[in-house]
Each structure stands twice: as structure tokens, then as C-alpha cells.
Amino acid sequence: MSILALDLGTSSVRGLVLDDAAAPLPGALARRSVEVVVDDSGAATLDAVAYRLALVDCVDELAGAGLLDGVRLVATSSQWHSAVPLDRAGAPLGPLVTWLDTRPAPPAGASGPADPDAFHQRTGTWWHRFYWTVKLPWLRANCGAGLACFTGLPEFVLGELLGAAPMSVSQASGTGMLDLTRLDWDDEALALAGVSRAEVPRLAPAGWRGRLTQAYARRWPALAGVPWAPAAGDGAASNVGSGCFxxxxxxxxxxxxxxxxxxxxxxxxxxxxxxxxxxxxxxxxxxxxxxxxxxxxxxxxxxxxxxxxxxxxxxxxxxxxxxxxxxxxxxxxxxxxxxxxxxxxxxxxxxxxxxxxxxxxxxxxxxxxxxxxxxxxxxxxxxxxxxxxxxxxxxxxxxxxxxxxxxxxxxxxxxxxxxxxxxxHPEVGATGAALIAAGLIPTGPAAP
The missing domain is CATH 3.30.420.40 (ATPase, nucleotide binding domain)
Known part of the structure; x- marks a missing residue:
């Protein structure tokens, strides 16, 4: 068995093939650079459609080299905190806002959580421009007409390949809107963001697995029927890949x-x-x-x-x-x-x-x-x-x-x-995502 690991980074997207112990196979790596567009306003954005095409190019390269034969699981590590507004057809209404973007600000007159400390303990985050509680109202005010919902980078990219890609609890926690104990959207966070549950991604239950659509299964026959795990946040995956679990x-x-x-x-x-x-x-x-x-x-x-x-x-x-x-x-x-x-x-x-x-x-x-x-x-x-x-x-x-x-x-x-x-180890994120997806994290203390 081998594992296809995808890494959706800020400066590049990569695909690599790992063995059944999640160790990278020599030469089984495809990489495409991506450009974060920055300016003096604090903007730091990505073209979500171009990013998806870059990922498809990586998988095409691996498939063309015969490196996907024997793959039995696909795992993904993705940058946290991204957000993109979508119309009813699922098309972006603007660029994807990355973690580097400093422009989002609360609406005029808005107030934060009723009890900021309780909110921090519950969600692990703050009412801050970094998180969806501030990003989504700002995006709504700046993306124009036709808004239907919001999603993150991995859900947008993988949703095209799988038909639908619910958000992992790892990625959802990075939005600042997940109750970390109940593993569900936090009601106060949704209210602060001004969104309903229909406007944010569905959460992936434990053990969720996706499959390629028929079109992509024909494009990559070696991956037809292969299960895809939900994306892990890159920081969490990097810890696991470094042996820090x-x-x-x-x-x-x-x-x-x-x-x-x-x-x-x-x-x-x-x-x-x-x-x-x-x-x-x-x-x-x-x-x-x-x-x-x-x-x-x-x-x-x-x-x-x-x-x-x-x-x-x-x-x-x-x-x-x-x-x-x-x-x-x-x-x-x-x-x-x-x-x-x-x-x-x-x-x-x-x-x-x-x-x-x-x-x-x-x-x-x-x-x-x-x-x-x-x-x-x-x-x-x-x-x-x-x-x-x-x-x-x-x-x-x-x-x-x-x-x-x-x-x-x-x-x-x-x-x-x-x-x-x-x-x-240059690929700790992809390795960690594979270990998480395959259930290979040891249960005892980390070995020296």
C-alpha cells in the first residue's frame, strides 16, 4: 500500500507518494509554485481556481509517471484560516483571503463575545481579524452581490475533485468558530460572523472518506475508488510529522x-x-x-x-x-x-x-x-x-x-x-497528514 499526500501550502502546492509507514518514496514528488498577491493595504490573497489547477497538475504529473499505482489512501495537509466567498454555483466571488491578510476589521459598532475569556476557552481563539468571526462579515461587505456561502481552501479545491468535501474538525477549529469540546459550530461564533449554518461548510464526522467524481476517476484511474481523508490543518500535521504528538x-x-x-x-x-x-x-x-x-x-x-x-x-x-x-x-x-x-x-x-x-x-x-x-x-x-x-x-x-x-x-x-x-525533513506536513489519516500515530510517548 502507498499513500498519496497533498500539501496545500502558502507558496506552493505539492503532491508526494509515501509508503505504508508514511515515509516519502524517492522521486515521487510533484510541486507547483503559487503566488500570494500582496499590496500595501495589507492584502494577501490567492486565486482559488488557479490553485486548484496547480493541484490537478501535480496529480497529473504523478499519474503520468505511473507513481499512483498502488495508492490506497489520499491525505491532505492544508494551510489554516483561509476563506473565500462563493456564489450559488460554487464559483468564487473574489480571491481567497489567506492567513497573511491584515485587512479584515469588525463592522462599525460591532461588539465581540459576551464573555471573551469563556469564548477563548471554548473555541481556543479570539474575536480577531485572523478568524472567520471577523473575516466573514468583512468579506460579505466587500464581495458584492450573489453571495451564497463561505468555504476554505481545501474544501474549495477538494470539493471539485470529490463532488463535495466537508470541513474537518481540524480545519474548522482554525476558523475560530468551532466548539472544541462539542466538535460543532459554536452558536455565538456563528452570530458574531453573521452567518447561518447553511452558509458555512458541513463538518466531516469521524471516519469520513470521500471518493473521486467519475470525471476525475477517469482522469486518474489508479485513484478510482480510493478513499480521501478530510484535510488536516498544516500546523497540526507538521507537529505529528515531526514526532511531536x-x-x-x-x-x-x-x-x-x-x-x-x-x-x-x-x-x-x-x-x-x-x-x-x-x-x-x-x-x-x-x-x-x-x-x-x-x-x-x-x-x-x-x-x-x-x-x-x-x-x-x-x-x-x-x-x-x-x-x-x-x-x-x-x-x-x-x-x-x-x-x-x-x-x-x-x-x-x-x-x-x-x-x-x-x-x-x-x-x-x-x-x-x-x-x-x-x-x-x-x-x-x-x-x-x-x-x-x-x-x-x-x-x-x-x-x-x-x-x-x-x-x-x-x-x-x-x-x-x-x-x-x-x-x-522538508515534508513533515504531508507526512503528518498521512499519519493522521491512516491512524498511524502511536498511542504511547514519542520515541527519542
Whole structure:
């Protein structure tokens, strides 16, 4: 048996084939870049139809190479927090709004939850532009006539292939409108968003599986009749793919953005652990929760700094960084160039530098920016550990830290005395989604 794993990312869409233990098969990868359209208004959007075509291209490539023969399950990891308005025919009324978009704002005169702390404990989120409670009223006011409903990226993309794709509890938790205990839409959240249940996706029950439509089954005969699992949120999938599926081990992932997350087992209906006010909580699946903090600065900050500071490349950059002691940088940086993720509300353009002198070099500024990300994560990891009353091991992953050895050492300094190890696995999201879908997550503590 093999597993087709799809990864619906912010900068690319990928399809890869895994073996029955969810390990990637050599050479069985197809990738298409996608473009997030950004501007000075805070917009950060994707063309949902073009994104779907990119995914179809990836599967076409794998099918054409004969790599789908033997696939017995399709799993998907997808970015959280996206939203797109649809008309009655299911066509988008505008671009898909991503997690990077800072434009949504509450309607004039609107008020938030009656009890903000109870709302946070129940849904794991806040009344914030990041979530559908604010995004959907803003989209309704800006998408024009003909609105029928709202959906997210994976439901839109997979709905075309499967005929219908209900929303997983993992993806629904990322909207900020799911009651994490009852695993149903939260009535107060629906009211805040100004929507009925008919205007939001149907939720996938435990064990739901979809099948390709006849048209796509003819296009990809190897996948005809193969079950498709509902999409897992990319952060939850990345934790699982990194081996961080119990409270002994936290994942720090630096992809386009950065995040620190901790997974705990909590079955439906069971009481949730108390949630500190500084962090969010979503669902991995029906059996597990993930608590964490996320930041708009990550690999995007790394790429911006390399480009705009005209840094040396490769080994030359590492040689210059070797003179800077991690944790003892001269430049102090607020790395929030892209603004805050919730619960913060700082807009894009909130980054800042201090401690500059005429002798300051571009490499020292770069080190200060990278150190700033490390310090934010160290602060929030301590908050997460308070929910399990123990210190954790840290697994560090993601393409940005894989590319920069000094940044890995800076994380080790900021997170000390915790043990920190780096996992250079570029497909932890797809791997984690496959492990979740196939029921392959171990039930005991994570192995070292």
C-alpha cells in the first residue's frame, strides 16, 4: 500500500507518494509554485481556481509517471484560516483571503463575545481579524452581490475533485468558530460572523472518506475508488510529522511563518485543559488538540533579509555569522514586519530595529532579526509548558532553519536548558497528514 499526500501550502502546492509507514518514496514528488498577491493595504490573497489547477497538475504529473499505482489512501495537509466567498454555483466571488491578510476589521459598532475569556476557552481563539468571526462579515461587505456561502481552501479545491468535501474538525477549529469540546459550530461564533449554518461548510464526522467524481476517476484511474481523508490543518500535521504528538515534545516549525505547538490527547466531550490567554488552541483530529502560538515572521523574514540586506550567500554568510555569539547579538529587533498573529493586532509594518551604529553590518542586522524570532518563541513555549506542568524537549524543523545553521544555534541558545534537536525533513506536513489519516500515530510517548 502507498499513500498519496497533498500539501496545500502558502507558496506552493505539492503532491508526494509515501509508503505504508508514511515515509516519502524517492522521486515521487510533484510541486507547483503559487503566488500570494500582496499590496500595501495589507492584502494577501490567492486565486482559488488557479490553485486548484496547480493541484490537478501535480496529480497529473504523478499519474503520468505511473507513481499512483498502488495508492490506497489520499491525505491532505492544508494551510489554516483561509476563506473565500462563493456564489450559488460554487464559483468564487473574489480571491481567497489567506492567513497573511491584515485587512479584515469588525463592522462599525460591532461588539465581540459576551464573555471573551469563556469564548477563548471554548473555541481556543479570539474575536480577531485572523478568524472567520471577523473575516466573514468583512468579506460579505466587500464581495458584492450573489453571495451564497463561505468555504476554505481545501474544501474549495477538494470539493471539485470529490463532488463535495466537508470541513474537518481540524480545519474548522482554525476558523475560530468551532466548539472544541462539542466538535460543532459554536452558536455565538456563528452570530458574531453573521452567518447561518447553511452558509458555512458541513463538518466531516469521524471516519469520513470521500471518493473521486467519475470525471476525475477517469482522469486518474489508479485513484478510482480510493478513499480521501478530510484535510488536516498544516500546523497540526507538521507537529505529528515531526514526532511531536504528545505533551513531552514541542515542535518549533519555521516555514513561511513560524510557530511553536504542543499536542495533547483530548477525546470529544472530555474537559479541555485550561487555556492561557496568550495562546490559541485548535484540533488535530477528533482525538487530539494542539495548543500554540504563531508568528508572521519566519522564512519570509529570512528571504526578505537576504534580498534587501544583500547578504553573502551560503558558506560566506555562515562564516560572517560565526563571529556573532547566538543569544548575545548587538542589534535588537522586533521582527513583526508582517504584523501580528492573534491575539496581537499590530498591523503589517510593525517591525523595528534598535542598537544600530555606523559600524553595524548587514549581517549583524540579520542576526538581530533572527534572534528576535527566537526570543518570541522562547517566551511562548514557557506559556505552553505551563499547561502541562513540565519542561519539554524541542524539535526544530522547517526549510528556513534547515538552510541556516547559525539560526539553529540561536534557537538552541534561546530555548536552553531544554534539549533541542533539528529534524531536516522538508515534508513533515504531508507526512503528518498521512499519519493522521491512516491512524498511524502511536498511542504511547514519542520515541527519542
Amino acid at each position: 504528545d505533551p513531552s515534545r514541542a515542535a518549533v516549525t519555521v516555514g513561511t511563518s513560524a510557530a511553536v505547538r504542543l499536542v495533547q490527547p483530548v477525546v470529544p466531550g472530555a474537559p479541555l485543559p485550561p487555556l492561557p490567554g496568550e495562546v490559541w488552541r485548535y484540533r488535530v483530529d477528533h482525538e487530539r488538540i494542539v495548543t500554540g502560538a504563531a508568528y508572521s515572521a519566519g522564512g519570509n523574514l529570512f528571504a526578505w533579509a537576504r534580498r534587501e540586506l544583500r547578504l553573502p550567500e551560503g558558506d560566506a554568510l555562515e562564516r560572517e555569522l560565526s563571529a556573532i555569539v547566538p543569544g548575545k547579538v548587538e542589534v535588537r529587533a522586533d521582527p513583526r514586519l508582517g504584523g501580528d498573529r492573534p491575539p496581537g493586532s499590530a498591523p503589517a509594518g510593525s517591525g523595528a530595529l534598535a542598537g544600530l551604529a555606523f559600524s553595524t553590518t548587514a549581517v549583524e542586522i540579520f542576526a538581530g532579526l533572527m534572534d528576535g524570532v527566537c526570543r518570541m518563541i522562547a517566551r511562548d513555549l514557557a506559556v505552553l509548558e505551563s499547561t502541562v506542568e513540565r519542561s519539554t524537549e524541542v524539535v526544530l524543523g522547517g526549510g528556513a532553519v534547515a538552510a541556516q545553521p547559525w539560526w539553529r544555534r540561536a534557537f538552541q541558545a534561546a530555548l536552553a536548558p531544554r534539549p533541542v534537536r533539528h529534524v531536516d
